[in-house]
Amino acid sequence: MNDMEIIEMYFRRDEDAIRQTEIKYGLFCRSLAYNILQIHEDAEECVNDTYLKAWNSIPPNEPVYFRGWLGRVVRNLSLDLWRKNHRKKRYAGIEEIFEELDECIPSSSHVEGEIEKGMLTEALNKWVGGLPQMDRIIFLRRYWFGESLKSIAKIYRLTPADVANRMYRLRQKLKAELKREGLFL
Numbered sequence: 001m002n003d004m005e006i007i008e009m010y011f012r013r014d015e016d017a018i019r020q021t022e023i024k025y026g027l028f029c030r031s032l033a034y035n036i037l038q039i040h041e042d043a044e045e046c047v048n049d050t051y052l053k054a055w056n057s058i059p060p061n062e063p064v065y066f067r068g069w070l071g072r073v074v075r076n077l078s079l080d081l082w083r084k085n086h087r088k089k090r091y092a093g094i095e096e097i098f099e100e101l102d103e104c105i106p107s108s109s110h111v112e113g114e115i116e117k118g119m120l121t122e123a124l125n126k127w128v129g130g131l132p133q134m135d136r137i138i139f140l141r142r143y144w145f146g147e148s149l150k151s152i153a154k155i156y157r158l159t160p161a162d163v164a165n166r167m168y169r170l171r172q173k174l175k176a177e178l179k180r181e182g183l184f185l
Contacts, residue, residue, distance in 0.1 A: 003066035010058035018051045025067060029074045035146030036078040037085075046081055050074040075144070100143075100171065123181045127174060138163065139170055 001020050009017035029050055033043035050073045063069035128136055138156070141147045142163075149160045149167070156163075 007058060007062060007066060010054065011062075018055060021051060021054060021070070025070050028067065029070060032071055032074050032145055033078040035148075036075065036082055042081055042085070043078070046074055046077045049077050053077070100167065119181075120178075120183050123178060123183055124174075127177050131170070135166070135170060138166060142167055 001024065003024075006017055006020045006024065009020065026047065029047045030043055033046040034040065037043050037046065050070060053073050054070065128139060131139060134156075138152055141152050141155075142149070149163045152158075153160045153163045158166075
């Protein structure tokens with residue numbers, strides 16, 4: 001079943017839309033949530049919450065790119081749960097990835113106001129869009145999807161050390177670009 005047919009089912013309030021979403025995107029959503037949370041039960045909770053959000057949001061929203069929309073929803077829900085549980089020191093999850101990016105992304109305490117946040121987002125999108133395809137894919141697998149260095153290395157037939165070195169060089173380039181844009185203090 002294609003995405004438009006599934007979205008049409010949501011508009012008709014056909015409960016089978018959730019089942020079809022699970023069939024087509026369940027593995028993708030669970031994988032994304034698990035990469036962030038590292039606990040199967042929490043990942044499953046976020047996936048279920050994603051389906052509920054889809055049910056409650058469609059209509060009136062009509063996602064153009066359904067997979068991307070679901071990915072954003074499950075990722076945001078997973079990060080929210082991670083932050084909540086992290087305050088309780090329940091697990092590390094994506095903490096390593098956040099620490100890697102801390103050296104090149106300014107913290108919210110340094111970036112004031114919505115205008116500067118928008119400028120940072122625009123600069124990041126431009127920078128990522130300008131990367132060579134392989135670097136862009138690896139960067140997004142690591143920092144958007146939260147994949148481990150080991151799993152990325154296996155996919156691209158590299159060593160984890162090679163991937164770690166590439167990530168380090170990319171973070172250094174990102175930091176330099178943000179400094180050039182005046183977005184890093």
